[in-house]
Amino acid sequence: MLHGPRKPYTIAILLLESGDWWRDWQVEIMGSDINQRVLHTARKGVYKKGSHRATPPHMLKKYFSEEGRGDYRITDGVRRLVSFSYVNLLDPYKTSLIRDLDIVFCRNVIIYFDRDAKKKVIETFYGKLREGGYLLLGHSESLINLSTAFTLRTLRHDMVYQKPLRTGSG
Numbered sequence: 141m142l143h144g145p146r147k148p149y150t151i152a153i154l155l156l157e158s159g160d161w162w163r164d165w166q167v168e169i170m171g172s173d174i175n176q177r178v179l180h181t182a183r184k185g186v187y188k189k190g191s192h193r194a195t196p197p198h199m200l201k202k203y204f205s206e207e208g209r210g211d212y213r214i215t216d217g218v219r220r221l222v223s224f225s226y227v228n229l230l231d232p233y234k235t236s237l238i239r240d241l242d243i244v245f246c247r248n249v250i251i252y253f254d255r256d257a258k259k260k261v262i263e264t265f266y267g268k269l270r271e272g273g274y275l276l277l278g279h280s281e282s283l284i285n286l287s288t289a290f291t292l293r294t295l296r297h298d299m300v301y302q303k304p305l306r307t308g309s310g
């Protein structure tokens with residue numbers, strides 16, 4: 141689950157660019173937000189002229205079609221990997237259908253919550269992730285003083301939180 145307007149498309153493009161290794165998997169990238177306007181913009185998948193200054197031309201050509209006024213629309217090949225849902229992360233009823241997640245991307249969302257709400261959302265993510273699944277927060281966010289349930293892992297460029305695998309004789 142990636143939170144925020146159109147970042148799920150970025151994840152889908154990165155996956156498509158990474159090769160074929162995942163083609164036998166059932167990949168579902170779900171973006172969620174509490175704001176219907178944000179969701180509407182995300183579902184449209186249209187980027188204004190100028191928002192692509194950092195996108196290499198060959199990527200623009202591959203994953204976008206040009207619309208009138210110089211806007212760019214995301215291609216169906218990217219779109220079909222992605223869906224968007226209205227979710228209030230603090231509402232257990234809204235999150236009850238979400239489960240077995242491999243990765244949660246949640247950037248610059250919990251920074252706006254008070255401590256109790258932060259703890260509640262992190263607990264929710266923990267419950268929704270599979271064992272061994274990952275939680276990625278924004279650069280200025282951490283689980284310090286919020287949760288000790290995750291293991292901090294250092295990747296090449298980033299720090300991520302991992303839900304531990306259950307150990308024991310089972």
Ligand SMILES: C[S@@+](CC[C@H](N)C(=O)[O-])C[C@H]1O[C@@H](n2cnc3c(N)ncnc32)[C@H](O)[C@@H]1O
Pocket residue numbers: 143144145147172173174175178227228229230246247248249
């Ligand atoms: C600063 S934006 C960050 C968006 C995106 N993650 C990014 O990095 O660009 C925070 C988003 O969190 C959403 N939000 C705030 N409270 C929420 C809640 N309780 N449940 C779900 N989304 C929420 C807001 O609507 C807003 O779109």
